[in-house]
Amino acid sequence: MKKKSLALGLAAGVSAAVLALTGCAGGGSPAPTDGPVASGPAVTVNWGEPENALIPANTNEVNGGLVLNNLFAGLVYYEADGAWAYDAAESIESDDFQHWTIKVKPGQTFSDGSPVNAESFVKAWQWGASDPELLNQWWFIDAVPFDGGTYDGGEDTLSLEVVDDLTFTVDLLRPMADFPLALGYTVFFPLPESFFADPDAFGENPIGNGPYKIAENGWEHGTKLSVVPNETYTGPRVAQNSGVDFIVYASEDAQYADLLSDNLDIMQNVPQSALATFQADLGDRAVYQGNAVFQSFTIQPTLPHFAYDEEGTLRRAAISHAINREEITQVIFEGTRTPAEDFTSPVIAGFDPASIEGSDVLEFDPDKAVALWEQANAISPWSGSFQIAYNADSSHQAWVDATANSIKNVLGIDASGLPYPDFAGLRTEVNARTIPSAFRTGWQFDFPSQSNILGALYVTGAGSNDADYSNPEFDALFEQGVTSATLEEQVEAFNAAQALLFRDLPAIPLWYGATTAGFSTLVDNVEFGWDSWPILYAVTKAAQ
Amino acid sequence: MTWYIVRRILQGIPVFFGSTFIIFAMVFAMPGNPILRMFGDRTPSEAQIAALEAKFHLDQDFFTRYFLYLGDILQGNLGTTYAGQSVNEILARTFPTTLRLALLAIIIQLIIGVLAGLISGLRKGGIFDHATLLITLVLISVPVFVLAFVAQWFFGIELGWVRPTVGQGAPWQDLILPAIVLAALNMAYVVRLTRGSVIETNQMDFVRMAYGKGLSRRRIIPVHILRNSMIPVTTNLAADFGILIVGATVTEAIFNVPGVGNELFKAINRHDMPEIVSIVTILVIVYVFVNLLIDLLYGVLDPRIRYVKK
Numbered sequence: 001m002k003k004k005s006l007a008l009g010l011a012a013g014v015s016a017a018v019l020a021l022t023g024c025a026g027g028g029s030p031a032p033t034d035g036p037v038a039s040g041p042a043v044t045v046n047w048g049e050p051e052n053a054l055i056p057a058n059t060n061e062v063n064g065g066l067v068l069n070n071l072f073a074g075l076v077y078y079e080a081d082g083a084w085a086y087d088a089a090e091s092i093e094s095d096d097f098q099h100w101t102i103k104v105k106p107g108q109t110f111s112d113g114s115p116v117n118a119e120s121f122v123k124a125w126q127w128g129a130s131d132p133e134l135l136n137q138w139w140f141i142d143a144v145p146f147d148g149g150t151y152d153g154g155e156d157t158l159s160l161e162v163v164d165d166l167t168f169t170v171d172l173l174r175p176m177a178d179f180p181l182a183l184g185y186t187v188f189f190p191l192p193e194s195f196f197a198d199p200d201a202f203g204e205n206p207i208g209n210g211p212y213k214i215a216e217n218g219w220e221h222g223t224k225l226s227v228v229p230n231e232t233y234t235g236p237r238v239a240q241n242s243g244v245d246f247i248v249y250a251s252e253d254a255q256y257a258d259l260l261s262d263n264l265d266i267m268q269n270v271p272q273s274a275l276a277t278f279q280a281d282l283g284d285r286a287v288y289q290g291n292a293v294f295q296s297f298t299i300q301p302t303l304p305h306f307a308y309d310e311e312g313t314l315r316r317a318a319i320s321h322a323i324n325r326e327e328i329t330q331v332i333f334e335g336t337r338t339p340a341e342d343f344t345s346p347v348i349a350g351f352d353p354a355s356i357e358g359s360d361v362l363e364f365d366p367d368k369a370v371a372l373w374e375q376a377n378a379i380s381p382w383s384g385s386f387q388i389a390y391n392a393d394s395s396h397q398a399w400v401d402a403t404a405n406s407i408k409n410v411l412g413i414d415a416s417g418l419p420y421p422d423f424a425g426l427r428t429e430v431n432a433r434t435i436p437s438a439f440r441t442g443w444q445f446d447f448p449s450q451s452n453i454l455g456a457l458y459v460t461g462a463g464s465n466d467a468d469y470s471n472p473e474f475d476a477l478f479e480q481g482v483t484s485a486t487l488e489e490q491v492e493a494f495n496a497a498q499a500l501l502f503r504d505l506p507a508i509p510l511w512y513g514a515t516t517a518g519f520s521t522l523v524d525n526v527e528f529g530w531d532s533w534p535i536l537y538a539v540t541k542a543a544q
Numbered sequence: 545m546t547w548y549i550v551r552r553i554l555q556g557i558p559v560f561f562g563s564t565f566i567i568f569a570m571v572f573a574m575p576g577n578p579i580l581r582m583f584g585d586r587t588p589s590e591a592q593i594a595a596l597e598a599k600f601h602l603d604q605d606f607f608t609r610y611f612l613y614l615g616d617i618l619q620g621n622l623g624t625t626y627a628g629q630s631v632n633e634i635l636a637r638t639f640p641t642t643l644r645l646a647l648l649a650i651i652i653q654l655i656i657g658v659l660a661g662l663i664s665g666l667r668k669g670g671i672f673d674h675a676t677l678l679i680t681l682v683l684i685s686v687p688v689f690v691l692a693f694v695a696q697w698f699f700g701i702e703l704g705w706v707r708p709t710v711g712q713g714a715p716w717q718d719l720i721l722p723a724i725v726l727a728a729l730n731m732a733y734v735v736r737l738t739r740g741s742v743i744e745t746n747q748m749d750f751v752r753m754a755y756g757k758g759l760s761r762r763r764i765i766p767v768h769i770l771r772n773s774m775i776p777v778t779t780n781l782a783a784d785f786g787i788l789i790v791g792a793t794v795t796e797a798i799f800n801v802p803g804v805g806n807e808l809f810k811a812i813n814r815h816d817m818p819e820i821v822s823i824v825t826i827l828v829i830v831y832v833f834v835n836l837l838i839d840l841l842y843g844v845l846d847p848r849i850r851y852v853k854k
Contacts, residue, residue: 050627051626060584133595135583135592151589151592221633221634222634222637222807248802249709250800250802251797251800254708257697258708260701260708263707421574421575422576422581422815424581424815425574426576463588463589464586
């Protein structure tokens with residue numbers, strides 16, 4: 001009896017200690033195994049020089065984003081599967097999904113010692129929304145409908161209010177149940193007081209509140225950026241290694257050569273040339289998992305025969321049935337893409353293509369394709385050729401040609417790829433609506449919610465609605481989805497909205513992307529998240 | 545001589561203006577708006593496009609932009625990239641590395657090329673001559689990137705003799721393999737040129753005279769034959785310099801050398817006007833300068849060539 005009660009007492013003591021630990025480490029999310037910060041060599045990861053100064057409101061590409069994500073702690077962070085958990089926030093609450101109250105965890109500091117409080121967030125967001133030159137300004141307008149956010153910007157336009165040292169409120173224009181989920185993105189990171197004195201200098205040497213800080217003289221431009229653990233960080237993402245070196249590479253082949261010889265620990269993208277062999281080369285050090293990238297091609301309704309009328313809808317469906325997605329993903333991509341089943345992504349919560357009406361339009365069915373095409377010809381005879389435009393500065397030619405060939409062989413029409421020299425050239429014509437053909441489109445999710453892609457691409461008048469799709473029924477269902485209190489309700493509304501997309505096909509879904517990566521023999525606990533980024537704080541590296 | 549140098553440098557001025565203008569016009573003519581590229585698949589709002597175009601002067605006409613750029617250059621400012629980095633800093637960071645790589649390549653191709661050419665020229669028709677003929681034939685016909693990948697895989701990964709890519713700070717030992725790859729093509733030409741030239745010189749009267757006078761081969765070969773055979777090789781070297789820089793762009797990418805070729809490639813992808821124009825202009829100036837140096841070298845090799853005031 002005595003023994004048992006002793007054991008119980010011990011267990012109670014342990015769980016109290018665990019509670020205390022998680023209490024200070026994060027809002028109920030599992031804390032990583034704590035311990036002294038590892039010594040030994042830094043983990044190396046491939047990188048490229050960021051295109052802009054390292055300022056959260058002006059960083060929208062992966063290289064700058066990856067570093068900022070490790071230098072800063074937002075209100076929430078994303079776990080590997082895209083679920084969110086509190087990082088710097090203690091609570092984010094609302095009764096109506098429109099008026100939010102956010103409490104910041106007490107006792108946090110930036111790596112320069114200044115406090116992280118409600119002001120740090122409010123001032124940073126006001127600054128980010130103030131200037132149309134900032135690449136992430138749209139987050140305060142399109143991605144999250146902040147009350148007061150406009151593209152013209154201006155000082156303190158957002159309706160944010162500091163209640164006390166650690167509490168502030170946010171007003172949105174309309175309810176958004178996903179609001180906390182969006183807050184993990186770079187643009188919502190807090191900024192210390194020192195930022196506002198000289199943003200440019202800050203961009204060269206950012207001071208954050210995250211698991212890492214930049215090492216002294218750590219940024220050698222064009223060569224590498226070194227970060228070391230930030231010992232003032234108390235959140236759930238405590239670094240398990242002695243630091244990370246982001247190494248600048250010019251080509252993926254060079255990275256792969258270094259990975260094979262253990263000169264590079266983590267490689268985020270296997271080069272095209274090694275796709276067929278990397279799993280054999282690396283064995284269980286190869287990473288191959290789905291990611292939040294959706295690939296498609298879009299047909300603008302101004303293209304002759306492809307308006308959103310009976311003929312156009314028949315032709316769009318015929319073309320979709322004529323594409324052998326299974327074969328193209330196997331042959332061209334070595335199985336590193338998976339055929340699309342809906343308009344979102346399998347790694348985003350709510351993925352459920354089987355229950356969407358009309359999703360069978362993505363099945364390869366030559367007979368049906370021909371039948372639909374003939375029906376359309378009865379309305380207005382086909383003439384001309386079907387082309388898919390792509391930018392030739394990236395490896396798109398192979399799959400575009402294969403897709404065009406598939407269409408050509410099934411429908412017996414003239415179909416081909418239409419190369420543009422570079423991405424800027426392609427987007428300029430798309431944006432001006434002067435592009436004379438269908439064109440490749442893709443979407444990488446900004447935050448892990450179906451509302452991100454559906455809202456940005458297909459809602460009437462949305463910024464990236466390249467297909468000029470406008471359907472009040474769709475807009476209403478989308479609105480219903482974003483204001484749903486639970487994921488189940490949201491998925492129900494979004495699935496009904498997607499059924500309309502399958503009927504009208506503003507874009508033809510092709511396939512989902514995958515993260516193809518690898519790591520060296522020197523590191524362990526390497527995991528890649530839903531956003532294709534390695535989870536660097538968890539990586540351990542043995543001393544050599 | 546001094547007058548000649550001054551005149552040549554003055555000739556560089558119109559070359560400078562001409563090249564900046566032409567390159568500027570070419571970049572200007574590239575289709576597409578670089579602002580749209582910055583946003584990826586997302587379409588920015590009109591207000592954002594307008595604000596960013598104003599920021600980078602993209603809303604101005606061609607001549608305004610060209611003169612804005614020239615004004616900066618004359619103040620020693622080569623402009624800033626769209627990312628806000630100073631092009632001066634980028635060049636200061638990357639140029640020394642590329643020059644070291646090019647220098648190493650030139651040294652390698654000169655030493656091996658001239659030596660091999662000399663030996664096969666003196667022993668025309670021998671085994672060595674045939675062997676070098678075969679090897680140079682292979683080197684000339686294989687594209688530089690194939691050679692680079694094979695060398696990287698074989699020496700860097702299979703044998704593990706060197707790092708497959710260039711490490712931080714681009715130390716000399718890491719640059720040797722890329723330099724050999726870069727030197728390979730021109731080395732083949734140097735061998736061929738030296739060989740032909742040596743054979744020709746070897747039959748000249750003054751060489752036969754030297755033999756007849758009883759001079760040792762040890763004196764005749766370097767002083768009489770080699771020196772007189774070097775003029776075509778030197779000319780070739782000047783022309784090669786351009787090829788070296790172009791080759792460096794490919795080689796630098798494969799071996800991850802943080803050099804100017806790498807930077808130029810990325811800038812073209814970004815449509816980064818100030819950076820492209822500045823880098824190419826600097827390359828043109830270097831090219832002009834190297835040609836001047838080579839011309840002066842002729843005088844050293846052959847005292848009959850003199851530069852005098854006309």
